[in-house]
Amino acid sequence: DGGITQSPKYLFRKEGQNVTLSCEQNLNHDAMYWYRQDPGQGLRLIYYSQIVNDFQKGDIAEGYSVSREKKESFPLTVTSAQKNPTAFYLCASTESVSGANVLTFGAGSRLTVL
Amino acid sequence: AQKITQTQPGMFVQEKEAVTLDCTYDTSDPSYGLFWYKQPSSGEMIFLIYQGSYDQQNATEGRYSLNFQKARKSANLVISASQLGDSAMYFCAMRRLNQAGTALIFGKGTTLSVSS
Numbered sequence: 356d357g358g359i360t361q362s363p364k365y366l367f368r369k370e371g372q373n374v375t376l377s378c379e380q381n382l383n384h385d386a387m388y389w390y391r392q393d394p395g396q397g398l399r400l401i402y403y404s405q406i407v408n409d410f411q412k413g414d415i416a417e418g419y420s421v422s423r424e425k426k427e428s429f430p431l432t433v434t435s436a437q438k439n440p441t442a443f444y445l446c447a448s449t450e451s452v453s454g455a456n457v458l459t460f461g462a463g464s465r466l467t468v469l
Numbered sequence: 470a471q472k473i474t475q476t477q478p479g480m481f482v483q484e485k486e487a488v489t490l491d492c493t494y495d496t497s498d499p500s501y502g503l504f505w506y507k508q509p510s511s512g513e514m515i516f517l518i519y520q521g522s523y524d525q526q527n528a529t530e531g532r533y534s535l536n537f538q539k540a541r542k543s544a545n546l547v548i549s550a551s552q553l554g555d556s557a558m559y560f561c562a563m564r565r566l567n568q569a570g571t572a573l574i575f576g577k578g579t580t581l582s583v584s585s
Contacts (some may be wrong), residue, residue: 383558388572397473397560397575398514413572443512455502455521456564458573 357382359461361446366466368433368440375428376431376464386449387429388458391415391442396408404429433466436452471496473561473576478479485577489536490546490579501564503544504573508558517559520544534565551583565579 368374380387386405390398400413404423418437423429430450433440443465447458472495482488505517513569518527522536528535536545548555558580562573 368522390575395478395577397577398562398573399575400565400572403572445512445514447514455504455519457504457516457519458514459516463512465512 359448359459360454361444361461361464363464364462366464368466368468370468371435373432373434374440374466376444376466377435378429378431378447378461379427380429380446380448380459381427381462382450382451382459383426384448384459385426387423388449389413389419389421389429389431390445390447390448392445392463393442401431401444403458440466442466471498471563471565471574473563473574475576475579476559478577479580479582480498480532481584484553484583484585485550487547487549488551488581490548490559490561490581492544492546492576494542494544494561496563503535504560504562504564505533505544505546506560506575507555508560508578510557514560518546528559548581551581553583553585555582556581 362377388403389401392398398414402421404410420432445463446461474493497541501522507515518528518530518533520537527537532549534547534549557579561576565572
C-alpha cells in the first residue's frame with residue numbers, strides 16, 4: 356500500500372547532538388512537508404519542498420535542515436542549534452484530490468531531548 | 470495575515486449524538502480551501518473533509534459535514550451519530566497564501582471525547 360513512512364517512531368537525544376528523522380513516500384507526490392507539533396498546539400511548518408533539489412523555509416526553520424535528493428525522500432535534521440527540540444514531528448506530502456490538494460501524513464516521530 | 474481559530478479546547482458528547490466543532494478563519498485571499506483533520510492518540514493525521522471557498526454546497530463525507538458560512542468566516546465540522554472511535558483531536562486548517570505548494574495553516578485543535 357502507498358503511504359508515508361517516518362522513522363524512528365521514538366527518538367531520544369542528548370543535548371548538543373544532531374539527529375535526523377527519516378521520511379519516505381511511495382505515493383509519487385512532488386511536494387513534501389515537515390511540521391512540528393507541541394502539546395496543546397496546532398502544527399507549525401518547518402520546511403517544504405515542491406520538487407527534487409529544491410526546498411523552502413517554513414515558519415520555524417531555525418535549528419533545522421533538510422535535503423531533497425530523491426523524490427521519495429525528505430529527511431529532517433534537528434541540529435544542536437534548535438533550542439527546544441522536544442516535540443512530535445510530522446511529515447506530509449501533497450495529493451491532488453478534486454483541486455483540494457489534500458495533505459497525506461506519516462505516523463510521526465516523537466523526539467525527546469534528555 | 471491568515472489565521473485559524475478553534476475556541477473549544479475540549480468537547481464532550483455521548484454516543485449517537487451529533488456534535489459541532491467550531492472553526493473561524495481569516496484570510497485576504499478570495500479563493501481559499503478549508504480542511505478538517507482528525508488526530509487519534511496514535512498521532513497520525515487523518516483527512517476528513519474539504520471545502521472550497523467557491524463551492525456552492527456544504528461538503529459532506531459520510532457522518533461528517535462542514536457548515537460553511539462564508540460571510541461569518543466560519544467552517545464548523547458537524548459529526549452526526551458520534552461513535553467511541555471519534556474520540557480524538559480535531560484540527561481545522563486552511564491552505565496558505567503565496568506558496569506554490571499546498572502547505573496548510575492549522576488551528577490549535579479541539580479534543581473530542583465520546584462516552585457510552
